[in-house]
Amino acid sequence: MSHKNSESESTRDAREFWDLRLYIAGETPKSNAALANLRGLCETHLSGKYRIEVIDLRQNPELAMADQIIAIPTLVRKLPMPIRKIIGDLSNTDRALVGLQIERRIH
């Protein structure tokens, strides 16, 4: 099942807008944990300037090849450029922030 979450899109800014895509494979504890962790992280650090798109590869398996996905869950930062890719359920917030290069921008 694919469900798009468009949360807090009001303050869209070309430079400071975060377009994130989370790849999961069915509703597993790992993917649920990843989505919950991602939401919390975005609300804390990117409030009002992010969008999360969840792609379930069980529904759209062709996207695994097209988007070069190996591990599940994988989070792709499509914006801001350049594209970044992090894997795992985002339970390690520090590493997630480093991977998404969020911390520096905030401080």
Place this chain on the structure above:
Amino acid sequence: MTSTEEALSLANGLPATTETRELPRCPTGVYGLDDITGGGLPLGRPTLVCGGAGCGKTLLALEFIVRGATEYGEPGVFISFEELQSDLVDNVRSLGFDLGRLTAEGTLRIDHVRVERSEIEETGEYDLDGLFIRIGHAIDAVGAKRLVLDTVESLFSGFSDERVLRSELRRLFQWLKERGVTAVITGERGEGGLTRQGLQEYVSDCVILLDHRIEQQRSTRRMRIVKYRGALHGTNEYPFLIDRDGIRVIPVTSLRLDHKVSRERVPSGIAHLDEMLGGGGYYRGSSVLVSGSAGSGKTSIAAHFLEAACRRGERCLLFLFEESPDQMVRNMESIGIGLRPHIESGTLVVHAARPTLTGLEAHLAVMQRMAREVSPAAVVIDPITNLTVVGTRLETNLMVTRLIDTLKSSGITTFFTSLTGSPDAPEATDIGISSLMDTWLLLRDIELGGERNRGMYVLKSRGMAHSNQIREFVLSDRGVQLAPVYLGPEGVLTGSMRLAQEAREQAAAAARRWEEERSRRELARKRAAIEAQLAVLRAELESHDEDLRKLDDQSTAEDVDAEDRRTRMARSRKQRS
């Protein structure tokens, strides 16, 4: 986690009952590989192909997929962790594999899985479901029966959590088995083991090891079946090569002896030789070896055979490892054997190559390929011994064995010339291959009386009553002539000594004839003399007779005279008285 249970069951070994039965095979279509694996890879199971860099793993895997799609109607999926799809397509185009066409036809799907360490930050629990989904989707998209993962070990460079990776790989291979695809997993050869990451722990049904080494400046590729569960398999190292048809494994030790034999004879092109072979010549589909020292006339005998076959309209294939085709044709023309028209008409196909140009296996592959393309009635290799400079004696013998095996099974007559080194023991150097030969002609130099002449004899010829005589072998402008040699108290006389002996015999005969003539004349003369004497005596006799007659006549006349006188006297007396 279920992986611990799986690990335990693998560590303990699976029940023996399931292991003893023969696994069904999936024919690879890779030349020779199915011979040494007893029919192919384990059907529906993963096989590990490992070896060092550049050993041919990727190519073997790719050929497995391509052959499946083109020859067995089994679509395939190639998951490449290293090379881009475009690179793969380009790399194998020279081998005649058109991956673009197969992809368009929907019988092949290539997916390049890019693993970039720098891109991947690990933030918590994860698994490789993404990869599973990709593979599963690719399999479903083309209905794949075959799968390649090349080289799955690349994942180890992209992910730092080895524990997760290992359990995921174990799960992956288990999942592939459940999907029933025959998979080839490639792995890089590691320092202390078959693969760097110990993949053989996960793929336990079949392990093939490839090796690429340089021996005596020559590249040699070898293959070994390290493991094949529940099956007998060749445990030797098999040489293989990569040529324009892909990979060719040479199962050198699998000489079969089940080919059909022919009773038909093929003339040798030399009438006298046919006589020596019990009339008719060689058997069709047999193997003939002509050995002799340098310049003993081996090529000429081969050329005779070729010309005779070509003239009958039989296609022939000639491999030259010593001379260029032009040189050979010219040399044979000088002894009256014309091969050029047959080359021009395509009846005779000549392939000349330097033995050192490629490795032994490559030569064998070329010969087998050409034999397949030309489908000749006879194949001549001149000389087979030149190939020993490329490989060892053993390798050459194995190669010749393999070649004869292939050609014989197609009913092709094979003709080899062999250069023997030592004139003292010419038989010794050929022992390795001579046992494979049905007919062995030996050319020997006979040095006598300050000259060197050629002698030929049939050392063996299976299944025919052949001559045991040594014949003198003369190269004339009408080709090879076999002359009966003079066998005297001092042995075989050849050349001018034979001629001298013949001249002596001729002189003796002439002298005998002259002597006879002389005696005849003498007798005639004596007879004439006697007859002359007879004539003289007869003449004497006649004169005696004559004298006698004269005497008789005279006495009669005298009697008459006396009477007459008396009468006249009486008459005169009467007149006086």
